[in-house]
Amino acid sequence: MIVIGGGLAGLAAGVALADSAWRVRLFEQRPFLGGRATSYVLPDGEHVDNCQHVTLGCCTNLEDFYRRVGASNKIKFFDRLAFLDPQGRRGEIRAGSLVAPFHFAGSFASFAPLTWLDKLSIARAMLNVIQHAGDPPELHEPGGISMLEWLRRRGQSQGAIDRFWRVVLVSALDEELDRTDARFGVDVFWKAFLSSSTGYRMGVPAVPLSNLYDGCKAEIERRGGEVILRSPVRGLKLETGQLAGVRFDENREESADAYIFAIPHIALAELLPESLKQADPALAHLDKIKTSPITGVHFWFDRQVMDEPFLTLLDAAIQWIFNKTLLYEHPEQSLSSVFPSTPAQDEPKNASSVSAARHSSQYLQLVISASYDLLQKSREEIIDLCLAELKHALPKARDAKLLKATVIKEAAATFSPEPGVDRWRPSQTTKIPGLYLAGDWTQTGWPATMEGAVRSGYLAAEALLRASGAPNAFLQPDLAPDGFIAMWLGNSRVS
Numbered sequence: 001m002i003v004i005g006g007g008l009a010g011l012a013a014g015v016a017l018a019d020s021a022w023r024v025r026l027f028e029q030r031p032f033l034g035g036r037a038t039s040y041v042l043p044d045g046e047h048v049d050n051c052q053h054v055t056l057g058c059c060t061n062l063e064d065f066y067r068r069v070g071a072s073n074k075i076k077f078f079d080r081l082a083f084l085d086p087q088g089r090r091g092e093i094r095a096g097s098l099v100a101p102f103h104f105a106g107s108f109a110s111f112a113p114l115t116w117l118d119k120l121s122i123a124r125a126m127l128n129v130i131q132h133a134g135d136p137p138e139l140h141e142p143g144g145i146s147m148l149e150w151l152r153r154r155g156q157s158q159g160a161i162d163r164f165w166r167v168v169l170v171s172a173l174d175e176e177l178d179r180t181d182a183r184f185g186v187d188v189f190w191k192a193f194l195s196s197s198t199g200y201r202m203g204v205p206a207v208p209l210s211n212l213y214d215g216c217k218a219e220i221e222r223r224g225g226e227v228i229l230r231s232p233v234r235g236l237k238l239e240t241g242q243l244a245g246v247r248f249d250e251n252r253e254e255s256a257d258a259y260i261f262a263i264p265h266i267a268l269a270e271l272l273p274e275s276l277k278q279a280d281p282a283l284a285h286l287d288k289i290k291t292s293p294i295t296g297v298h299f300w301f302d303r304q305v306m307d308e309p310f311l312t313l314l315d316a317a318i319q320w321i322f323n324k325t326l327l328y329e330h331p332e333q334s335l336s337s338v339f340p341s342t343p344a345q346d347e348p349k350n351a352s353s354v355s356a357a358r359h360s361s362q363y364l365q366l367v368i369s370a371s372y373d374l375l376q377k378s379r380e381e382i383i384d385l386c387l388a389e390l391k392h393a394l395p396k397a398r399d400a401k402l403l404k405a406t407v408i409k410e411a412a413a414t415f416s417p418e419p420g421v422d423r424w425r426p427s428q429t430t431k432i433p434g435l436y437l438a439g440d441w442t443q444t445g446w447p448a449t450m451e452g453a454v455r456s457g458y459l460a461a462e463a464l465l466r467a468s469g470a471p472n473a474f475l476q477p478d479l480a481p482d483g484f485i486a487m488w489l490g491n492s493r494v495s
């Protein structure tokens, strides 16, 4: 069988099928694997990620995929998320000793950037989500409702919207609240923050992203398969209206008994002949799935300017700052302890000071999701804007020298989770015999994430195996609810 596309969706499908003893031939147009979630080497030799990628504890399929390809130990998990506002007030989200959904009660109560009024309105909205087990009925209104509309209906204060909901959701979903289907927004809070006490734990790669996929090629080759790089598929070969092969440069053709197309929806829409779009109406609306941008800014300073592994800024253009120098240290060990101690947490003096002494320079990566405002700005304008904000947030950066900077604008970073988008997302199974689809944009129930991409790959592999008469299951269940939520869901299911 043939997989086209070596991003997470294609790799997940390819590895799952290889594990089921299928001979997989995977064709990727670029010279490396990982698709959007990869890294490359700049002309000056520097390894940069195509933007920082993070996972959460609730991403059970991505976790399974990393395990299959031997990459689990390259991800560091953190149980503490730190926030900073322009007035210098800090807040953190961290599970305390109470059970879910009250595990954040302590850190939330002392979250300085929010007022009590903001906190009360957030608590009321959370209660609504809990009462409906993550699925309030109004989310199912025809055409969907936007997250902003849902928040307004829940009487959220402007402070709560700007300094809490927007901060979490624009980063998680890469879209503004008025253009986000409330179903996705509510789901983030249910799965990551409410239903379990570990779903929010944030996993950050401790190696450049492309290193995560070292095991994929070996896994596919172990079963006699191949991973063929620098091989863009240029067209489809049809015989009597049926898919009979794929075409490459120099009139090369390859054929197989089944094909999984795991390429972005825009690329697929261009490749598919009109006759196939007519044969399966689900393939005729791919152009209705819109995209949204993410901008990554990479700064190299001549000295240490930041102590913590990452930080979220409130009321700023920069949303996240990642301390890549620190994150790449000791890839094998968890760094939960390297956040600087706050007066509330009496932790031993941490490793960051050791790290600070060891390094004379520091590499930071900044992330700005839904970065529509930056698309028209020049590289210099973006650097100036980010540098000014960074110096405001990190006092040590004020005297530091910026050695170099890189700006990576991804205009079509993810599909836009706008209200009602799910009606345009096709299933992994098509009406065309032998043609399967994978990609974060297919029907996964998830937004455009690495977890969604892996789910789509597993679903495509399952569909193909079902059709072959030898079914196998790859999809992992969601993280099990725990604490009070588990008890309550158990009781409400019984009654």
Ligand SMILES: Cc1cc2nc3c(=O)[nH]c(=O)nc-3n(C[C@H](O)[C@H](O)[C@H](O)COP(=O)(O)OP(=O)(O)OC[C@H]3O[C@@H](n4cnc5c(N)ncnc54)[C@H](O)[C@@H]3O)c2cc1C
Residues within 6 Å of the ligand: 004, 005, 006, 007, 008, 009, 010, 027, 028, 029, 030, 033, 034, 035, 036, 037, 050, 051, 052, 053, 054, 055, 231, 232, 233, 234, 262, 263, 264, 267, 294, 295, 296, 410, 412, 413, 414, 438, 439, 440, 441, 448, 449, 450, 451, 452, 453
């Ligand atoms: C800047 C940025 C930041 C992000 N941050 C996060 C994050 O923090 N957490 C998270 O979970 N997700 C994040 N995402 C989303 C995540 O990267 C994607 O959801 C996921 O990687 C999509 O995987 P995919 O396999 O569906 O698609 P892709 O990664 O796009 O893979 C498709 C592959 O197909 C190949 N291809 C295309 N056309 C052809 C052709 N004709 N022939 C052969 N090959 C072809 C491409 O080269 C590519 O390798 C981010 C995305 C971006 C862009």
